[in-house]
Amino acid sequence: xxxxxxxxxxxxxxxxxxxxxxxxxxxxxxxxxxxxxxxxxxxxxxxxxxxxxxxxxxxxxxxxxxxxxxxxxxxxxxxxxxxxxxxxxxxxxxxxxxxxxxxxxxxxxxxxxxxxxxxxxxxxxxxxxxxxxxxxxxxxxxxxxxxxxxxxxxxxxxxxxxxxxxxxxxxxxxxxxxxxxxxxxxxxxxxxxxxxxxxxxxxxxxxxxxxxxxxxxxxxxxxxxxxxxxxxxxxxxxxxxxxxxxxxxxxxxxxxxxxxxxxxxxxxxxxxxxxxxxxxxxxxxxxxxxxxxxxxxxxxxxxxxxxxxxxxxxxxxxxxxxxxxxxxxxxxxxxxxxxxxxxxxxxxxxxxxxxxxxxxxxxxxxxxxxxxxxx
Amino acid sequence: xxxxxxxxxxxxxxxxxxxxxxxxxxxxxxxxxxxxxxxxxxxxxxxxxxxxxxxxxxxxxxxxxxxxxxxxxxxxxxxxxxxxxxxxxxxxxxxxxxxxxxxxxxxxxxxxxxxxxxxxxxxxxxxxxxxxxxxxxxxxxxxxxxxxxxxxxxxxxxxxxxxxxxxxxxxxxxxxxxxxxxxxxxxxxxxxxxxxxxxxxxxxxxxxxxxxxxxxxxxxxxxxxxxxxxxxxxxxxxxxxxxxxxxxxxxxxxxxxxxxxxxxxxxxxxxxxxxxxxxxxxxxxxxxxxxxxxxxxxxxxxxxxxxxxxxxxxxxxxxxxxxxxxxxxxxxxxxxxxxxxxxxxxxxxxxxxxxxxxxxxxxxxxxxxxxxxxx
Numbered sequence: 001x002x003x004x005x006x007x008x009x010x011x012x013x014x015x016x017x018x019x020x021x022x023x024x025x026x027x028x029x030x031x032x033x034x035x036x037x038x039x040x041x042x043x044x045x046x047x048x049x050x051x052x053x054x055x056x057x058x059x060x061x062x063x064x065x066x067x068x069x070x071x072x073x074x075x076x077x078x079x080x081x082x083x084x085x086x087x088x089x090x091x092x093x094x095x096x097x098x099x100x101x102x103x104x105x106x107x108x109x110x111x112x113x114x115x116x117x118x119x120x121x122x123x124x125x126x127x128x129x130x131x132x133x134x135x136x137x138x139x140x141x142x143x144x145x146x147x148x149x150x151x152x153x154x155x156x157x158x159x160x161x162x163x164x165x166x167x168x169x170x171x172x173x174x175x176x177x178x179x180x181x182x183x184x185x186x187x188x189x190x191x192x193x194x195x196x197x198x199x200x201x202x203x204x205x206x207x208x209x210x211x212x213x214x215x216x217x218x219x220x221x222x223x224x225x226x227x228x229x230x231x232x233x234x235x236x237x238x239x240x241x242x243x244x245x246x247x248x249x250x251x252x253x254x255x256x257x258x259x260x261x262x263x264x265x266x267x268x269x270x271x272x273x274x275x276x277x278x279x280x281x282x283x284x285x286x287x288x289x290x291x292x293x294x295x296x297x298x299x300x301x302x303x304x305x306x307x308x309x310x311x312x313x314x315x316x317x318x319x320x321x322x323x324x325x326x327x328x329x330x331x332x333x334x335x336x337x338x339x340x341x342x343x344x345x346x347x348x349x350x351x352x353x354x355x356x357x358x359x360x361x362x363x364x365x366x367x368x369x370x371x372x373x374x375x
Numbered sequence: 376x377x378x379x380x381x382x383x384x385x386x387x388x389x390x391x392x393x394x395x396x397x398x399x400x401x402x403x404x405x406x407x408x409x410x411x412x413x414x415x416x417x418x419x420x421x422x423x424x425x426x427x428x429x430x431x432x433x434x435x436x437x438x439x440x441x442x443x444x445x446x447x448x449x450x451x452x453x454x455x456x457x458x459x460x461x462x463x464x465x466x467x468x469x470x471x472x473x474x475x476x477x478x479x480x481x482x483x484x485x486x487x488x489x490x491x492x493x494x495x496x497x498x499x500x501x502x503x504x505x506x507x508x509x510x511x512x513x514x515x516x517x518x519x520x521x522x523x524x525x526x527x528x529x530x531x532x533x534x535x536x537x538x539x540x541x542x543x544x545x546x547x548x549x550x551x552x553x554x555x556x557x558x559x560x561x562x563x564x565x566x567x568x569x570x571x572x573x574x575x576x577x578x579x580x581x582x583x584x585x586x587x588x589x590x591x592x593x594x595x596x597x598x599x600x601x602x603x604x605x606x607x608x609x610x611x612x613x614x615x616x617x618x619x620x621x622x623x624x625x626x627x628x629x630x631x632x633x634x635x636x637x638x639x640x641x642x643x644x645x646x647x648x649x650x651x652x653x654x655x656x657x658x659x660x661x662x663x664x665x666x667x668x669x670x671x672x673x674x675x676x677x678x679x680x681x682x683x684x685x686x687x688x689x690x691x692x693x694x695x696x697x698x699x700x701x702x703x704x705x706x707x708x709x710x711x712x713x714x715x716x717x718x719x720x721x722x723x724x725x726x727x728x729x730x731x732x733x734x735x736x737x738x739x740x741x742x743x744x745x746x747x748x749x750x
Contacts, residue, residue: 156708165708213612227676229604236678237588238709244675247706249624249668297625297672300618301602303611331622333531333540334613 011367017042017050018371019364022059025079027104030063032074051077053372058083081106085141086360087149087185088352090194091128091177093117093168093221097345098131100139100146101353103360105205110349111135117221121171125180132184143185148359150190150352151177152197154222156240161191168222188363190355194218195242197351198341199226200233202308204354206347207339213304215336217295219320220311221266223252225298244294251290258286259313270316284319292327299332310341386742389425392417393746394739396425397434400454402479405438407449426452428747433458456481460516461735462524462560463727465569466503466552468492468543468596472720473506475514475521476728478735480580485724486510492596496546500555507559518560523734525565525727526552527572529597531615536566543597563738565730569593570617572726573716574601575608577683579729581722582714588679590711592670594695595686596641598627600673619669626665633661634688645691659694667702674707685716 017040024039025031031039037047054060055077063076081104088107090097094117099110111134113127136142155166161178178189192200199216202208208216212231218224225242227234234241245252259266261283272280295307307328313320317340328335341347363369392415399414400406406414412422429435430452438451456479463482465472469492474485486509488502511517530541536553553564567575574591577583583591587606593599600617602609609616620627634641636658647655670682682703688695692715703710716722738744 225676229609230607232605234604234677237680237711238678240675240678240708242676243678243708244672246675246708247668247671250672293622293624296622297619298676300621301600301616301673301676302609303613303615303618305612333618333621334615336612 014050014372015364015367015370017046018054018059021047021050021054022079022364022371025060025077026081027079030076030078032076034074036077050372057372059371079103084147084360085139085145086353086356087132087135087146087181088349088356089128089132089149089151089181090197090349090352091124091151091153092194092348093154095345096124096127096131097349098128098135099349099353100135100141101357103147103357105350105353105357107346107350107353109135109138111138117168118170121175124169124172125175128180129184132181136185146185146187148188148190148356149181149185150192150197150355150357150359151181152192152194152348152352153177154194154224156243157191157193158239161189163191188359190352190359192351192355193224193226193239193242194348194351195224195226196233196235197226197355198310198343198347199228199308199351200354201343201347201351202310202341203228203231205350206308206310206341206343208306208308211304211306213302214306214308215295215298215302215304217291217307217309218311219291219309219313221256221260222311223255223291223294224311225294227298227302227304229302242298244297247294247297250294250297252294255287255290255294258283258290266313267316270313270319273319274316285323288320288323288327292324292331295324296328296331299328299334299336303334304336306337306339308339308341310343310347312345314341314344389747390739390742390745392421392425393429393434396422396429397454397739397746400435400452401456402454405451405453407451409449411452425747432747434746454478459522459735460514460520461728461731462507462510462521462556463724463731464503464507464524464526464556465572465724465727466499466526466528467569467723468529470720471499471502471506472724473503473510474724474728475510475516476732478522478732480725480728480732482721482725482728484510484513486513492543493545496550499544499547500550503555504559507556511560521560521562523563523565523731524556524560525567525572525730525732525734526556527567527569527723527727528552529569529599531618532566532568533614536564538566563734565727565734567726567730568599568601568614568617569723569726570599570601571608571610572601572730573685573718573722574603574683574726575729576718576722576726577685577716578603578606580725581683581716581718583681583683586679586681588677589681589683590670590673590677590679592666592682592684593686594666594684594688596631596635597686598630598666598669599686600669602673602677602679604677617673619672622669622672625669625672627669630662630665630669633658633665641688642691645688645694648694649691660698663695663698663702667699667706670699671703671706674703674711678709679711681712681714683714683716685718685722687720689716690719 020040063078081102113131156164166172181189195218214228216226395415438453456477488506531539541547556564570593583589589603591601
């Protein structure tokens, strides 16, 4: 048999076997060689061979041996989530967030730098640099230690990581974010719209983990949407999906103005509504009416299993969620389950981490990142 | 090796080998044994074995032998698309259509029975019976010869083939179409909304063959939509996708009224507009404005590669398509390619045929329809 396989075939087979071993251990408890062989379907000899090499390359580590039983306790192995690190960055109107996460997606370090919606391109990019540098320093890393970076931003993003159109931030249309972040960390940089990343995070670590079809609503000083269809982030032909807000009759352009019209903070309006203030309650009602109009268009179009509401306003779930359900009931043929995000401000940066991890995993899958020695 | 495989494993393997041979021949030219072996990757001996059995079961037939070359000409084999038949039915407001198609989806016989939108449930079902009986008789078949039936209807359809909700046809909500058609032909019956079936047909045999993401607009006396996402018909959690027309601000509830308000036929209005009549042109403009509003919501939500316009009004492409493009340009961030259906009135019934063929193929794939003798 082996005589019929080329060196390339054998390398590919070794890579797939190594990946199977890693998948058996990633995110789970440590296993013995016997257990790894059982999980992967590999022979005992192949399992030993692959585990030995993954130990040498630093992908696996020995865990404490099992006590009990007769004879010498069997050695146990675990995936080293700390074998590599990814960088996640969320570029918002009011804050830049940067996090360092391990290969299981656990956030180990984070940094935040306040910005303003009015800030120009150079100042905002300088704040990105500061947040990233601070976060890498806290992790004791340099940019060269990063395996991949994920970046979330408002606006439309093209496939090369450039902002195609941003109406929320000044001088932001045209920024080549991938090139900018690559100067901070030379590994691959993936850039995506913030609502899409928040949707991704909700399906990974949030309330939509079991939903195949989901509409994510970004409810905050801007209103946006991200769609997950058949378990996958739906980007669209030119990455411009979820932009229902562009249609004036669907209310999203004016929605948040109901909460900020009285020159106050939206959070004050929510607090006053909570305390029973009539004017505040009327303002929240008008906001929810507009939010629900665009949301109903998405629900009627897609008939999703779940609607998840995230963004800054999702902290006011208590005054938002019931009115939103009622408005959806008014327009939709079938109102899906409506859930508030539990990830809050973390959703976009977590989605950026997921995007970076997807890229790391893609490179392992197609052999660009060799797990074991190639022949 | 064989000693390790159970009888069930071997049956499954024989089924997969037989399916590989059929896939190599279906919809293509006849092939020699050597060519079949090359296409499928099976050994010459296995290929001979499978082909012999598929000939015996009537799935394959001998085609004319190849002339030329030296020695005895090699025998050629072809898929027998006429080995089985499916029934497709389109239940509309004005007409019931029934067709019989072979396993390649070629429509061999069809029958049409006129109905009216006002007709009640029993009369409409009687018309379905007449159309199906006429079509089967023309094909020299009885219901027992049908391998699967696909049925298209207006309204929302549940997973069991019952009409959940129909506003267009009286007494139509609650009709169990699957049970009704099963009385005509006892094979499995698949029922689906007409806009969804038309979308399916456009991706199979129509102008959207190369589009992965597509929005189909049913433009006629009713306005509806069907979505194809990532190459698959998007049904939604409760099969209620594409129902954007339920949202009044998106204009689809009133759209067609602009064309029929003057108590005339829509086709007369299109003809008058074509001839330069000002009032008719204004009516078409108002219709297109409303059609484009809902269509823009779908385009902004999904960012599809293509919009296909079908339904009765698609015959008036010359006066519709340019205004529609202009209106989409007005609202959409990226206007996709807009195409008129070339399938016309055939789209729904062709989609019904595709639905029935999918069921036939699913049953072959999972072994419910044995291609060869089981062990």
